[in-house]
Amino acid sequence: xxxxxxxxxxxxxxxxxxxxxxxxxxxxxxxxxxxxxxxxxxxxxxxxxxxxxxxxxxxxxxxxxxxxxxxxxxxxxxxxxxxxxxxxxxxxxxxxxxxxxxxxxxxxxxxxxxxxxxxxxxxxxxxxxxxxxxxxxxxxxxxxxxxxxxxxxxxxxxxxxxxxxxxxxxxxxxxxxxxxxxxxxxxxxxxxxxxxxxxxxxxxxxxxxxxxxxxxxxxxxxxxxxxxxxxxxxxxxxxxxxxxxxxxxxxxxxxxxxxxxxxxxxxxxxxxxxxxxxxxxxxxxxxxxxxxxxxxxxxxxxxxxxxxxxxxxxxxxxxxxxxxxxxxxxxxxxxxxxxxxxxxxxxxxxxxxxxxxxxxxxxxxxxxxxxxxxxxxxxxxxxxxxxxxxxxx
Numbered sequence: 001x002x003x004x005x006x007x008x009x010x011x012x013x014x015x016x017x018x019x020x021x022x023x024x025x026x027x028x029x030x031x032x033x034x035x036x037x038x039x040x041x042x043x044x045x046x047x048x049x050x051x052x053x054x055x056x057x058x059x060x061x062x063x064x065x066x067x068x069x070x071x072x073x074x075x076x077x078x079x080x081x082x083x084x085x086x087x088x089x090x091x092x093x094x095x096x097x098x099x100x101x102x103x104x105x106x107x108x109x110x111x112x113x114x115x116x117x118x119x120x121x122x123x124x125x126x127x128x129x130x131x132x133x134x135x136x137x138x139x140x141x142x143x144x145x146x147x148x149x150x151x152x153x154x155x156x157x158x159x160x161x162x163x164x165x166x167x168x169x170x171x172x173x174x175x176x177x178x179x180x181x182x183x184x185x186x187x188x189x190x191x192x193x194x195x196x197x198x199x200x201x202x203x204x205x206x207x208x209x210x211x212x213x214x215x216x217x218x219x220x221x222x223x224x225x226x227x228x229x230x231x232x233x234x235x236x237x238x239x240x241x242x243x244x245x246x247x248x249x250x251x252x253x254x255x256x257x258x259x260x261x262x263x264x265x266x267x268x269x270x271x272x273x274x275x276x277x278x279x280x281x282x283x284x285x286x287x288x289x290x291x292x293x294x295x296x297x298x299x300x301x302x303x304x305x306x307x308x309x310x311x312x313x314x315x316x317x318x319x320x321x322x323x324x325x326x327x328x329x330x331x332x333x334x335x336x337x338x339x340x341x342x343x344x345x346x347x348x349x350x351x352x353x354x355x356x357x358x359x360x361x362x363x364x365x366x367x368x369x370x371x372x373x374x375x376x377x378x379x380x381x382x383x384x385x386x387x388x389x390x391x392x393x
Contacts, residue, residue: 005075005084008102008113008146009341013037016075019088021115022046022099023053023187033057041065043090045098049187049216065090067100068132089136092129093117095319096188097217103136109143112333114341116148118318119325120160130332141360142333149340149351150320151261157324158261158316165195167305167315168257172200172232179254180232183240186210188319188393190219192259193234197222205233237393245311256311260393261318319393326351330358 007015011030020042021027031040033054041063042050050057065071070087077084086106093099095116104111120126158164172180182193186209193204203224206214214223224230240256248254306314321329330338330351338359340351352359 005078006073006086006104009115011035011037017041017073019102019113020046021093021102021113022096023049024096024116024185027115028053035061039063041071041088041102043067043098043100045217046100049098049213052212052216065100065102067092070136091132091136092125094119094123094125094129096185097190098187101133103133109336110137110140111144111146112142112335113146114148114329116150116320118161119321119329121325121328122160123162133333137333142335143337145330145333145335145338146341147326147330147338147351148320149326149342149349151318151322152326152340152351152354153349154323154354156261156322158318158322161191161317161319164259164315164317165192168192168259168317169196169199171255171257171305171313171315172196175253175255177253178231179248179252181240181245181248181254181256182232182234183237183256183258184210184234185237185393187213189234189259189317190214190217192317194219194222196232200232202232203230205230207236210234210236242309242312245309249311254311255313257313257315259315259317261316261320261322317393323354327355327358330355334358334360336360 005016006019007017008019009021009027011018011028016038018038018040020031020040022043023046031054033056035054035057039061042065044064044066047059047062047064050062051059065088067090070089073086073088075084075086076082084106086104086108088105089103090100091103093101093115095118099115099117101115101117102113104113118126119129159167168182182189184193193206196202197204197220203222205225205227206223208225211223211225227233237258240258245254245256305316308314336359338351338355340349
C-alpha cells in the first residue's frame with residue numbers, strides 16, 4: 001500500500017479520498033482545521049465530534065459512512081486514467097466512540113482495514129459485528145487485511161472488558177475511605193465509567209473538555225466537574241503519575257487505577273533511584289501469562305490486577321484486541337495477505353510471525369469480483385502507526 005487512490009488514517013498528499021477510523025491523536029497526525037486535500041469519510045459519531053477536535057474545520061469535506069451499508073466511491077484509475085468504482089462499508093470496531101473498520105471491495109478484491117479494534121469473542125456487540133462482516137463478504141475472503149497488531153503476541157491474554165470493569169468496581173468498594181483517580185484518554189473508556197456510576201450509584205468527575213465530549217455523545221447525566229459531589233475522578237492519562245498520587249495522598253487517602261491492556265510498571269525519574277518517585281511507562285516483558293500471585297495482587301478473585309505501588313492498581317481493561325481475539329479474527333476472515341498497522345511500539349510483532357498459518361498465501365480468492373488483477377490489490381495508502389508507549393489501552 002505504498003501509493004493509491006485511497007488513504008486510511010494517513011494525511012499526506014496524493015490520494016483522491018481519505019478515510020478516518022477514529023479520532024484518537026495517533027490516527028489524526030497531519031490532519032488539521034485547515035485541511036483541504038480532499039473529502040474525509042468517517043462514521044456519524046466521528047463526524048459529530050469532529051468540530052470539537054478540529055475547530056473551524058470545513059465540515060462540507062466530511063462524508064458520513066453509515067455502519068453496515070455499502071457506499072459507492074467514485075475514483076479514477078491510476079493505471080488507465082479512466083473512471084473506477086469501488087465500495088466501502090463501515091463496521092463497528094468497538095474501540096472507542098465512533099471507531100470503525102473499513103471494508104473495501106472492487107476489481108482489486110476485498111481489503112479490510114481494522115484500525116484500532118477490540119474483538120471480544122464473547123461480546124454481544126462483537127457477535128453483531130461478526131455477522132455484519134460475514135454478510136458483507138457473502139462467502140468471499142479478504143484479499144488484504146490491515147490488522148491492529150498492538151497486542152499481537154501470545155504474551156497478551158487479558159479478560160473481557162466486562163470482567164475488567166468488575167475488577168475496577170471491586171477495588172473501589174474495597175477502599176471506601178479513599179478517593180479514586182482513574183486515568184483515561186480524551187476519548188474512550190466511557191462504558192467503564194458508566195458501569196462504575198451505575199453500580200455504585202455515584203457521579204464521576206471529569207475535566208471540562210471531557211464533560212463536553214460526554215454531552216456530545218449523548219451520555220447520561222452522571223458526570224460532573226464539581227469535585228465535592230464525588231470521590232471518583234477520571235483524569236487525563238498524561239497527568240496520572242506517582243508524583244500526582246503522592247501529592248493527593250498528602251491531603252486525602254487516594255488510590256489510582258490505570259485501565260490498560262499492558263502491565264504498567266514504574267520507571268524512575270531521571271536522577272531518582274527510589275521507585276516511589278516515578279512516572280508510568282508501559283513496557284513489554286517476556287511473559288507467557290500475567291504474573292502469579294506474589295502478594296501484590298488484590299485477592300484471588302482479582303486475577304490480572306496488580307498493585308505496582310501503594311497508591312496504584314493496574315487493571316487489564318483494554319480497548320485493543322488481545323492475542324486470542326486477534327487470532328480468532330484472522331481465522332474468521334482468512335486473508336490472502338496480512339499487514340500490521342502498528343509498526344513501532346514497545347511490543348511490536350509482525351502479525352505474520354505468529355499467524356502465518358492462517359493466511360491463504362497461494363490460494364485464489366473466491367470473491368464475486370473474480371477478475372481482479374493481483375498487481376492492483378493494494379492501491380490504498382494506509383498509515384503505519386507509530387504508537388508511543390503511553391498511547392496503548
